[in-house]
Amino acid sequence: MEDLKGYLAQNKDRYLNELKDLLSIPSVSTSAEHEGDVRRAANWVHDQFVSMGLEAHIHETERHPVVYAQWLDAGPDAPTVLVYGHYDVQPPDPLDLWETGPFEPTVRDGKIFARGATDDKGQFFAHLKAAEAHMKVRGKLPVNLKFLIEGEEEIGSPNLAPYIKAHKDQLAADVVVISDTSMFAEGVPAIVYGLRGLTYFEITVEGPDHDLHSGLYGGAVANPINSLCQIIAGLKDENGKITIPGFYDEVRELTDAEREAWKKLPFDEEGFQSSIGAEALVGEEGFTTLERRWGRPTLDCNGIIGGFTGQGAKTVLPSKATAKFSCRLVPDQEPEVITARIEAHLKASVPEGTRLTVTPMHGGQPVIVNTDSPAVQAARQALSDAFGAEAVFIRGGGSIPVVADFSNILGVPTVLMGFGLPDDRLHSPNEKYNLTSFYGGIKAATLFLDHVANK
Ligand code: BES
Ligand code: MN
Ligand code: MN
Numbered sequence: 001m002e003d004l005k006g007y008l009a010q011n012k013d014r015y016l017n018e019l020k021d022l023l024s025i026p027s028v029s030t031s032a033e034h035e036g037d038v039r040r041a042a043n044w045v046h047d048q049f050v051s052m053g054l055e056a057h058i059h060e061t062e063r064h065p066v067v068y069a070q071w072l073d074a075g076p077d078a079p080t081v082l083v084y085g086h087y088d089v090q091p092p093d094p095l096d097l098w099e100t101g102p103f104e105p106t107v108r109d110g111k112i113f114a115r116g117a118t119d120d121k122g123q124f125f126a127h128l129k130a131a132e133a134h135m136k137v138r139g140k141l142p143v144n145l146k147f148l149i150e151g152e153e154e155i156g157s158p159n160l161a162p163y164i165k166a167h168k169d170q171l172a173a174d175v176v177v178i179s180d181t182s183m184f185a186e187g188v189p190a191i192v193y194g195l196r197g198l199t200y201f202e203i204t205v206e207g208p209d210h211d212l213h214s215g216l217y218g219g220a221v222a223n224p225i226n227s228l229c230q231i232i233a234g235l236k237d238e239n240g241k242i243t244i245p246g247f248y249d250e251v252r253e254l255t256d257a258e259r260e261a262w263k264k265l266p267f268d269e270e271g272f273q274s275s276i277g278a279e280a281l282v283g284e285e286g287f288t289t290l291e292r293r294w295g296r297p298t299l300d301c302n303g304i305i306g307g308f309t310g311q312g313a314k315t316v317l318p319s320k321a322t323a324k325f326s327c328r329l330v331p332d333q334e335p336e337v338i339t340a341r342i343e344a345h346l347k348a349s350v351p352e353g354t355r356l357t358v359t360p361m362h363g364g365q366p367v368i369v370n371t372d373s374p375a376v377q378a379a380r381q382a383l384s385d386a387f388g389a390e391a392v393f394i395r396g397g398g399s400i401p402v403v404a405d406f407s408n409i410l411g412v413p414t415v416l417m418g419f420g421l422p423d424d425r426l427h428s429p430n431e432k433y434n435l436t437s438f439y440g441g442i443k444a445a446t447l448f449l450d451h452v453a454n455k
Helices: 002-010 012-023 032-051 117-138 160-166 224-233 256-263 269-275 289-294 335-348 374-387 402-410 435-453
Strands: 055-059 066-071 080-086 106-108 111-113 144-150 175-178 190-195 197-206 300-306 320-329 355-364 392-396 414-416 432-434
Touching: 002 012, 002 117, 002 435, 012 032, 012 111, 012 117, 012 435, 032 055, 032 066, 032 117, 032 144, 080 117, 080 402, 111 117, 111 435, 117 144, 117 432, 117 435, 160 402, 175 374, 175 402, 190 374, 190 414, 197 224, 197 335, 224 300, 224 320, 256 289, 289 392, 320 335, 335 355, 374 414, 374 435, 402 414, 432 435
Parallel strands: 080 144, 080 175, 175 414, 190 392
Antiparallel strands: 055 066, 066 144, 106 111, 111 432, 197 320, 197 355, 300 320
């Protein structure tokens, strides 16, 4: 593999310049004004595949296109690997908190700062360069390789499950590999074997049919913001347990072996706390921080809208108030079942004088993936060679809903081999990706193909 390693070392500067090009495209999938930019990013990825000698297509969906590419000349005895990634990004706001523009990628202190640097442009880029290195150095790939790079992950992949169902044969593979998660720490690569699921919903509480003077009416009618806050405050008890009836019914308890294994990880609790600038780490009683983040379900308000929020003071009772929520789910909770229980509980707990509507938005199933497969062994070898340390097996708190689809629709297992770091600030201002992750990731992805071919 020295041939490949030599080639990677010679091309480092070009890789960084290419990543900067991709990061300069504001492919924000949620905003209509960026539709053209999302398409530009899809074209950019498509053109990369074409220039390295893969067959590539832009497949239209109802919203943002899927980029699909393949190279199937390794023969019927070689394994087939499907790489998944997403070229869309989260909105960059609040803009004033960025040290340099979110779409003006800048290297400072060995890190590249830009929206999408770690989530997921910098990461799936590694697999593009892996394929390119094999093609350039050896004129072929050691495996049959397929790429599915979508543009709607950050809005819940509304069109991806239908796409997968419609392209089952095209997507047939022995294993899916995804780099869209984090390592355990700098220098400690990880294979993620579980991800939490999600249900996202909005609730609106309505009272009087128009805003009212808070002096003339205050005290005699229900205030929707007060009602909303009363509801939210009741959703958790003093031990951090969620009070919704049935919420925990299907939760698979962590095994003693898993809890022991997580206690042995080199987790720096104080470093974690200071990296997020928190006063204290709080959560469900009886669980450690890692257990709370990886193995327990949550309910969090993500935003509140209502009443007068302008400068100064205005004496007014608002006619309505809205809040957005996410619940992270763990095996064996089903998003639809949990959402229905939440809805029933909320409707039953509306304070007198207000009414409530619940709007489910998107969701995804939690997953646990198999860790004892040849592809996982190949990932371990590739990670230890690229990062100089053995990979640890961990879970992740975030969600990648398509992982369940690959398993349910295609029957193909996924290996989650991510190169990000826990302090990458994904979805936040000043998102970054360390250059050690960037170059290590390219190396790991390149070696992975050889290792998986040899299994
Ligand atoms: N790449 C993340 C998920 C992730 C990050 C998992 C780090 C584990 C470790 C992904 O892009 C993401 O943000 N997913 C969303 C899903 C949602 C929009 C359906 C999430 O988790 O909020
Ligand atoms: Mn991602
Ligand atoms: Mn994301």
